[in-house]
Each structure stands twice: as structure tokens, then as C-alpha cells.
Amino acid sequence: MRYSIHGDSLDSKKARILINALIDCAKVGARMSFSLNKMLCGISLYLECGSFSRENWRTYPRVSDAAKVVRDSGEKYWKKDVTFEHVRPISVMYQMLLDERSTMTLERAALIIGEYPPVLITMAEELLMSQLGFKHGGKPELRYAHIPMTGFTLRSEAAPPKKGGSRKPVKVSDKA
Numbered sequence: 001m002r003y004s005i006h007g008d009s010l011d012s013k014k015a016r017i018l019i020n021a022l023i024d025c026a027k028v029g030a031r032m033s034f035s036l037n038k039m040l041c042g043i044s045l046y047l048e049c050g051s052f053s054r055e056n057w058r059t060y061p062r063v064s065d066a067a068k069v070v071r072d073s074g075e076k077y078w079k080k081d082v083t084f085e086h087v088r089p090i091s092v093m094y095q096m097l098l099d100e101r102s103t104m105t106l107e108r109a110a111l112i113i114g115e116y117p118p119v120l121i122t123m124a125e126e127l128l129m130s131q132l133g134f135k136h137g138g139k140p141e142l143r144y145a146h147i148p149m150t151g152f153t154l155r156s157e158a159a160p161p162k163k164g165g166s167r168k169p170v171k172v173s174d175k176a
Contacts, residue, residue, distance in 0.1 A: 002048055002049075003046055005047075005107075011051070015043055015047070015110075018042065018043050019043060020106060022097060023109050026098050027104070036094060040113060043113050044113050044117065047114030048117035063121075064125060066124070067082045067122050081122055081123055082123065083123055083126050084118055085119055085126060086116075087117065087143070087154050088115065089137065092136070096112045125147050129144075140154045
């Protein structure tokens with residue numbers, strides 16, 4: 001999570017409002033819906049990019065090696081061959097909020113949403129992920145183990161270390 005929810009900027013304040021609304025929805029047991037999905041997507045983008053709108057796919061740095069090739073191909077309609085994928089699926093994020101609703105805090109909710117920022121992958125990579133049984137679940141490191149990515153880790157480098165250890169985030173690939 002590169003962007004704070006505790007700042008004085010308008011976007012930071014909006015993020016706090018939206019996260020508190022998600023917490024309230026989870027506390028009453030609201031079912032996943034289109035509006036909750038969009039709130040989670042927007043907050044996820046804000047925490048990583050500082051903006052609530054879809055990040056510019058051409059400059060977004062969290063991209064698989066194959067998606068980089070497609071993006072840099074110069075083809076006019078290259079976007080049809082890639083997808084903006086949430087490493088921790090939206091449904092899983094919301095289920096985590098539901099599971100912890102009795103003790104959920106603003107900071108914990110922000111960590112759940114921002115711990116694994118979205119990545120840009122190819123449609124073929126998404127299909128393979130789905131065929132391997134990882135469309136809607138699984139640990140992020142296992143879901144993306146077959147997708148070569150260089151230059152970043154799946155886990156936000158700004159996310160605090162996981163409890164029980166001070167291990168560094170696992171890199172998806174060590175290629176330069």
C-alpha cells in the first residue's frame with residue numbers, strides 16, 4: 001500500500017469513507033454486490049496508485065512479462081489481449097472482511113484490500129489460471145506461480161510484514 005488512508009488529501013478522506021462503508025456492510029452481513037465490488041476495486045487502485053480510476057494500462061508497472069510484450073507490441077487493439085487482475089480476488093477480499101467483521105478496523109481492512117495490488121496479465125494467462133483451478137481463490141503465490149513476472153513482488157512492498165516472521169515478500173521471478 002503505497003498511498004495512505006490517513007492523509008489530509010481528498011482522495012485519502014474518500015478512501016477512509018469507502019473503507020468504513022465496506023466495514024459497515026460486512027458488519028451487517030451484506031452480500032457481495034456490484035457496488036461493493038466497485039468500492040473494493042477503487043480502494044485497491046487508490047492504495048497502489050493514488051487514484052480511484054482505472055490506472056493507465058500503458059504505464060502501469062505491475063505487469064506480467066507476457067502482458068508487457070503485448071502492451072509494447074504497437075498493435076492498435078492490444079487491450080483486448082490483456083486484463084487487469086486482482087491478485088487477491090475481490091470476492092476473497094470481501095469474504096475476509098466478513099470473516100473478521102466483529103473485530104475489523106480501518107487499518108486491517110486497508111491491509112486486506114491493499115496487501116496484494118492488481119496486475120496486468122494476458123487473457124491466455126487468466127485462462128490458464130482458471131484451468132488450474134485458481135480463478136476465484138488460492139494463495140496468490142500459488143495462483144501466479146506459472147506466470148512469469150519480473151521487477152516486482154505480488155505482495156505490496158509497502159505492506160507490513162506478515163505476523164510470525166519478518167520474511168521479505170516472495171519474488172515471482174528473479175529474472176532481470
